[in-house]
Amino acid sequence: MKTSSPNRLVRPIVRKLRAYIPGEQPRIKGLIKLNTNENPHPPSPRVLAAIKAATDGRLRLYPNPTAQPLREALARFHRCNADNIIVGNGSDDLLALATRAFVEPSGARHLKSVSRRLEFGQSPLDSKCTVQFFEPSYSLYSVLASIHGANLREVRLTEDFDFPDLDVLQKHRAWDSRAALTFVTTPNAPSGRGYSKRQLEAICHRQSGVVVLDEAYVDFAAENAMDLAMRFPNVLVSRTFSKAYSLCFLRVGYFVGNPVLIRAMDKIRDSYNVNGLGQVAALATLEDLDYYRKNFHAIIATRERLAGELEKLGFAVSPSQTNFLLARPRVGTAERWLERLREQKILVRWFNTPKMRDYLRVTIGSDSEIDALIRAVKGIRKTWKRAERDEPKNEIC
Numbered sequence: 001m002k003t004s005s006p007n008r009l010v011r012p013i014v015r016k017l018r019a020y021i022p023g024e025q026p027r028i029k030g031l032i033k034l035n036t037n038e039n040p041h042p043p044s045p046r047v048l049a050a051i052k053a054a055t056d057g058r059l060r061l062y063p064n065p066t067a068q069p070l071r072e073a074l075a076r077f078h079r080c081n082a083d084n085i086i087v088g089n090g091s092d093d094l095l096a097l098a099t100r101a102f103v104e105p106s107g108a109r110h111l112k113s114v115s116r117r118l119e120f121g122q123s124p125l126d127s128k129c130t131v132q133f134f135e136p137s138y139s140l141y142s143v144l145a146s147i148h149g150a151n152l153r154e155v156r157l158t159e160d161f162d163f164p165d166l167d168v169l170q171k172h173r174a175w176d177s178r179a180a181l182t183f184v185t186t187p188n189a190p191s192g193r194g195y196s197k198r199q200l201e202a203i204c205h206r207q208s209g210v211v212v213l214d215e216a217y218v219d220f221a222a223e224n225a226m227d228l229a230m231r232f233p234n235v236l237v238s239r240t241f242s243k244a245y246s247l248c249f250l251r252v253g254y255f256v257g258n259p260v261l262i263r264a265m266d267k268i269r270d271s272y273n274v275n276g277l278g279q280v281a282a283l284a285t286l287e288d289l290d291y292y293r294k295n296f297h298a299i300i301a302t303r304e305r306l307a308g309e310l311e312k313l314g315f316a317v318s319p320s321q322t323n324f325l326l327a328r329p330r331v332g333t334a335e336r337w338l339e340r341l342r343e344q345k346i347l348v349r350w351f352n353t354p355k356m357r358d359y360l361r362v363t364i365g366s367d368s369e370i371d372a373l374i375r376a377v378k379g380i381r382k383t384w385k386r387a388e389r390d391e392p393k394n395e396i397c
């Protein structure tokens with residue numbers, strides 16, 4: 001090999017890429033893991049039995065390449081046709097496929113649109129090369145757009161994570177109603193905020209490009225926007241079996257929408273993008289929905305209980321329609337809370353970004369896990385209060 005540095009063999013766009021950082025999956029005994037929004041409940045006994053029953057000599061065979069039985073079951077569930085549905089290796093797979101199917105690569109430019117401080121005279125981005133999304137929302141979108149060499153248009157949510165006034169933004173060219181692809185996390189992550197169908201419909205109506213409504217957490221919300229995928233030819237709704245249906249391990253997600261968009265994505269996916277055990281498990285899940293509905297109610301009840309407790313303990317808690325809470329400590333920095341909780345074997349999520357570094361994101365675990373969290377928070381507060389009393393000038397952070 002003549003090349004001196006293998007680095008030169010890597011495309012510049014990949015060399016410069018800042019990869020997606022998944023939440024940690026540490027193997028610490030007794031760890032209470034509240035950092036990646038996994039479901040504290042196991043899959044239903046019938047789902048586990050179906051997976052076990054499928055684990056035999058058939059593993060040597062390829063799975064159904066189009067996930068046909070699963071798509072048909074999903075079509076019955078959502079009252080549409082199988083050609084309205086594509087299944088992926090988790091919804092992440094489909095978010096990537098959508099970027100590749102609907103967005104032209106360009107030279108990759110990045111434009112941050114700031115809703116409060118409108119920037120005038122910005123050079124317009126080419127709409128057909130633009131991936132547009134709100135900030136903060138699911139941090140994978142910007143990575144997918146960067147990998148593809150698309151233009152990124154980040155649009156800031158308001159202080160309380162609501163949509164900004166898009167009429168105003170559009171007038172100042174800070175919103176692109178012709179963007180090839182717009183991702184909307186709804187309910188929002190990492191804030192947990194829910195949006196009304198009316199608000200979402202207004203966005204879908206405004207856009208001439210594709211809109212993906214990423215409903216990863218919608219089973220914990222008051223309403224969903226699935227019918228927008230049926231009514232608008234440019235709207236895709238993204239769902240996953242990971243969060244609400246306890247199947248992170250098996251990687252199954254799906255999009256619902258217009259058959260033309262679905263077919264475009266179907267053309268470019270890997271032939272066997274959905275593993276066989278995942279298909280079996282997802283099918284069995286759809287036959288046991290009552291089990292899961294009970295779990296949703298339990299998680300929502302625990303969420304509301306934790307929100308109340310954290311408020312009492314001096315945190316500002318954002319209203320949540322998801323299986324996690326975003327909480328801002330009023331005493332001590334969020335990073336310090338992360339460390340102190342970690343010492344007590346409780347892992348929560350902290351994002352070291354300008355907009356998010358004052359917050360902790362806490363996944364709703366089981367009742368006993370949440371009890372342990374509340375006890376730990378009380379204990380940490382007590383030691384800090386004591387430190388404050390003994391040494392008043394001592395900064396707590």
Ligand SMILES: *Cc1c(COP(=O)(O)O)cnc(C)c1O
Binds near residue numbers: 089091092216
């Ligand atoms: C977890 C998550 C996903 C990805 O889910 P998978 O189906 O496991 O790939 C997509 N969008 C959001 C907002 C998520 O939080």
